[in-house]
Amino acid sequence: MTLTELPFNILDGIISVTPQEDLTRLSQTNKCFRFKINQSLYRKILITNEENVHHDEYTVIPVGKLDKFAASLNSFNFGFIHSIYFQVNLTLEVNDYQGFYDKICQLWNEQADHKIYLFNFDCANLRHYQLFNALLSSNLTYIEDTGESKLANLKINNLQNWIVHDMNEFISLPFNPNLRHLDIVIDRSLSFLSNPLQSIIDSGNTIRNLVNVESLNLDSPSSVQFLVQLYKECPFAMDNLTSLSLTSSHNYRHPKLDYQELSKFINFNALTDFELKVNCNHTDCQCITNFFNNWFSASQKINLKKLVLLNYKSVLLPNNINQFNQVLRYFIFNSKLESLNELVINVNDFTKPLNSTVQFDLKMMIDKLPHLSNLSKLVIPDFFNRHLKQIKPFISHFTKDLDDKPILDLLLNHCHCDNCQVTRFNFKHLAQKGYNDNHNYSITECPMGISNNVNVNDKSTQEFFNYIIINLKNEFASTSYLRKNFYHCKSSFTENFIQLINHGIMGDLFKFINTKNDDLHCNFGGISV
Structure with a gap:
């Protein structure tokens, strides 16, 4: 044969x-x-x-x-x-x-x-440089056919997604019947537009493009404001929408996120994928909590398959963090979300792993996992920034002698298999070499050797561990977690140390989680099983 x-x-x-x-x-x-x-x-x-x-x-x-x-x-x-x-x-x-x-x-x-x-x-x-959709549409010509304008140049219609950074450009783009995914990023105030809403209403193409899309990413607070403002002038319904990303920053420039306002033209019950990038900069406001409360009160059951909750720009003001804690406690692990397959939570990107303070009860979150009976993937990109110090208290029955050991010792020195001893030797070599070379951890050939333990109290060890964690988080570099599978991109450098960390207390953590849901795949800060 x-x-x-x-x-x-x-x-x-x-x-x-x-x-x-x-x-x-x-x-x-x-x-x-x-x-x-x-x-x-x-x-x-x-x-x-x-x-x-x-x-x-x-x-x-x-x-x-x-x-x-x-x-x-x-x-x-x-x-x-x-x-x-x-x-x-x-x-x-x-x-x-x-x-x-x-x-x-x-x-x-x-x-x-x-x-x-x-x-x-x-x-x-x-x-x-010019956006690709703007480049394709810059020399378009039209022909008249049965009273409707049709494109003679079809290149713009070959794009199934557009990324728009300027609303004047968006208004001028033609109707694209093949448009399925739309990203709107407006960083400036809406006041720079000259009578934009009337131009949209007159042309009709912008509304037709909006109601046609199945996936919408509003990647800035001004983008959300634009749609709300547009609806007030010219009501429309996005009936084809199944995937939505919203961005909101409640401050002196932007209003709070309002579920009642958005639900007039977005059917939240029809969504399968939803991402909320949000923060609140006011000390006496509950807008994030109220958004979820209004949404859950209006829905008997929420049909989401994927939910992403992000602290937009990682605002660490106490009231903002407290609202996220309330949302996690009372809404995310709720039986109304029982159809959920994938959950991504990212609240704190800025605190160094070993300096993190306990801000949320990780054990409570894991204990509530059975409420999400169909959950197959849990992703916490900021795990090492937010939850690292909470591991020991609730998995002590998995591993003996936890109390007297620093968390870093349990992560790096827990396993003594042959591979981990070789990796620890490489860890010590690169940590010391980089620390002496002004934190330059460029990959070089390491001498062969084995090591039982690394000194977790050594400054070079702590700095190199932080460097590894930062590199692990690079796989979450996409501006939106709804964009498929970006957090599978791996660096050969970090892969050398993933097994070492997984053979430590992280492995025990995953075992504990599997007692709650044995089919659940977790990715915590780039460490996954």
Whole structure:
């Protein structure tokens, strides 16, 4: 039997276990492999400036190799592309993607009906260069057909998502019947718009685009204000909406988030995915708690599959933190959310792990997990900032001799298997070398050796541990947790230490959680099981 005669499930199995760097060579062996491997490699593209990262679902392209990747695109492999993500961290260098965009536009001349999601999260690029949807629409022409304007140039309609940073631009964009996902980011006050609402009402295209989308990300407080204001002038209903991200900061510039106001044009009971990025800067306000109270009071059952709750910009004012604690205590672990599959909670990004103060009862949260009977994934990105010191009190029955040991000792020195002893040796070497080199922890060749323990009282150990935790959190770098699967992007550097931490008290924590829900997958600060 030849390779081409093998069943497809066998071929898929061979492809799935072949390292990505070898897939190109495998694709050259026969036409069947060429088709299936290209279908896999080009479906989801992630472009990043991070070094030594890989992803379980996306083909990762370094920014420096983007031109080479663009040159490799042709009418065959372009047809396999489903989504392209630019996930680039801020640097001094501003990347220009014009060459890549030109190649995409050229290939769309040959495949005019090929639809793509293209998300650009490179903030520096967006500030200096034209948005891709604006670029595509800049030379559009129209033809009249049965009284309705239709696009002669279909490239703009090939984009299934738009990212909009300027409302004047959004107002000028044409109707896109294929638009499914819309990001609106307005950082400035709405006052800079010249009679914007009347322009929207007159053209009609903006309202048609809004009511057409299935996924809406309002990535700034002004974006939410704009929609509320628009509804008051020209009522509409977003009946197709199933995924929503809201951003609110209650301060002197922006009003509080009001459930009653938003529910006039958003059906919260129809949502399957909901993300709330919110904070309150007032000392005598309960707007966050009231939002949830009004929502839960209006709904017999909430049909969410995924819920994300974020402290927007990690405001640590006591009243703001207290409201988050109330929401977690009385609403999130509530039987009305029993259909929930995935829960993401991030409240405090700024406190150093070993300096965190107890602000919320982690044990109470875990004890309430049975109320969410369908929960399969729990993600707490700020775990090491917020909850680390709470582990010992409620898992002491799993592990003896906890009381006299520092938490860092239980994380790093708990396991004495061969792999952990080698990793601890590497930890000590890199911690001391980086500490002596002005906290430069660049990866270098480590001498071979083993170590029973690291000195957890040593300043170099504590600083290096904090550095690892920061790197682990980089996998949560997406501006929105609703964007699928971004927290699977791993650095080869951090992977060296994940097992060490997991073999420590974190492993005991996960065992404790599994006594509440044995099907639950957890990701705490980048450490997952």
